[in-house]
Amino acid sequence: MQMDNQVAPRKVPNFCSIRYIIAILLLLCNVITMSQRVCMSLTMIAMVNSTEPHGLSNTSTKQLQDNIKNPVYNWSTEIQGIMLSSIFYGVLTSQVPAGYLSGIYSLKKLVGSSLFFSSLFTLLIPPAAEFGEVLVILCRVIQGLFQGITLTSQQVVWIKWAPPLEHVRLNSLSLSGLLLGPCIVLLITGFICDFLGWPMVFYIFGAVGCALSLLWFILFYEDPKDHPCISISEKEYIMSTLIQQVSSRTPSLPIKAMLKCLPLWVISLSNFAFFWTNSLLSLYIPMLIDSMFHVGVKENGLLSSLPHLFAWIFAVLAGHMADVLLSRNILSLLAIRKLCTLLGFLLPALFSLCLLYLNYSFYGTMIFLILTNATGSFNMGGILINILDIAPRYYGFLRGFTNVIGLTGGLVASTVTGMILSQDEESPWFKIFFLMIAINVISLIFYLIFAKAEVQDWAKERQTTYL
Template structure:
């Protein structure tokens, strides 16, 4: 980006905007918990996650504990169930991005979180009727999760001063990394003590409660918030007035489709989320096949890489803002450097995981490094779209930082 915004005051971490970032962090934790929990409950839901010894039917086996049923789902069906949520995510994101500029963010984010949570509650019941219904529930979940994840980015157009955008965005988006850590950490204990259906009931109920909290606490504009201080309101509105005008132009579809920065950001985002989702969904099964441990121990080990990824995400956002505010590196260099590290290092450590991890400790070290280093993208491509298109003013790349 060509224009540099003058530095502002050090952010107040007790401010309303940081409260919104924490609220979005919790929303993302719940969204990811609902998405990833099946990767660990699958070990308890089926007879085996090994490729052999499974039929292609989904009939329920008789079991003494009817509240914790086990199914004969093939590995192919298991893979479709785990990945089906991404079909909904893929379909909903572009329409959600367009609708977020038309409809209320409060209603869109809150409703999407509530409906995703509702279909999470229905999964144990759907499993009783067959794998097809579970897949349908997961696809619908993905539709609403895509809406929640896409529309929340628009929040920072009105709430984030330019020199705090990376910090606030990385704090809220770090919930996508903390969520798998939380769900894998406690899912094993829930499955072991209460049964796998309770996992979906607990995370579904938490999502419903959080959506109601969102409707109560979130306001579209700093000027409308009843609890915001005068100094914070002035800090936000004055800095944003330097960056964008009050009225955004209409969306230039041709310019968007011809924008090289947009395609680069899209491809890099695809690479990041593909790697992150693959590691989130299949780490428990990988650990189970490699070490053959119980579901509780599996959950503990699977949560460690995501814990380090969350810590790295917070640090990456802070580092990027420090480099920018102190003029250590240019905005263009920061985005390129953090994107390069966030995409290249996980690929290298994943290859090491395949060929150099012959021991338990080696496997865990490379799993942690592969997950954690991807968090550098929090200071790169995951914030880059706000650089090139605040309120669509820069027409998605006419003045680009990519």
């Protein structure tokens, strides 16, 4: 790490360098991926022939039904729920295979192709809806399969492109697109439905995704030394800081050692809690706002986008904070990971309590809701990068493994939340948020006790560590 104190890093402007261009490109990929995933949450209001959708007047519903650009379908609430959640089953299924394949095959092909096919099946959803709900569900599942590949394989990019003291900054910048995507889609989907018709939502996000995949194939190269546009100073800086990284292209997996590794399990448990909270807030913020304020769809979309906007800002700041603390030797690597995780779990829990007990006004409720969602982004500098500390050699596979556990938490959270909302009409949000708080606190305690930030013995073969 002493290399990062040399002059070379200062000769490469951060946001003018190729590695930051790649980070921004990945950010855009994640924005589009999340837009394709989340847009149906709002388009469903226009797609379904319901008696009185929340936030739409009878006149608006009649206009949608009379407009050929907005065909409507008689889908039950159960079918709608299956459609919305089906994409997560695809994402969940592809995590471990994607993690393993990312250590074997070209990342350019994996990320670019998966983004293209996810966008292609987004384009197919409107015509699929004409043939029935089964085809829509199938398209969503296949979409999820390719989105899972994009989500997991892209994080392996930084093994070769990120200097050690910039890992968190670059990783959090690119992953913050997962938080910015819902913000953008909630902002504009209602307007697209009103002015162009709901099918155009899928056509627009699908077409942009196809164009972005082409841009990825043009701009991304597997290794800094092969990129034709990289400056000599940036290439030397990246290569010198990663000089100790010597790894096999297809390393064997020490499965038994992995299963016995307690730090890996606490990371997995923390991912379960993080995805639980993230899925709860991503899926149910519009419903929470509707239950509290009874606003229209476009107003709901605008209000629902604010927590995601601030979550994106906090994610970028959290990555920068973690790298500054490390580069200036203010805290040890383990202390930084624990600090970020502490903030990422404890602050949302505290602000959730404030949301439940101190929401005396509209502005107070929105402030606490924004802070609850935004402060969870501190985990970008904690649990979400911790695997790279303990096993960089197997990062792709283990990222997929922990994502499976995390996404399981997200699926369970959405299911349990739906059950609570349907069975408890008096105080469902108290139960929902208290359950979230309990899971956050329990995971945090285990992480603070058992987390590690040094390469584990089973991951040290052939001196693969560079931290």
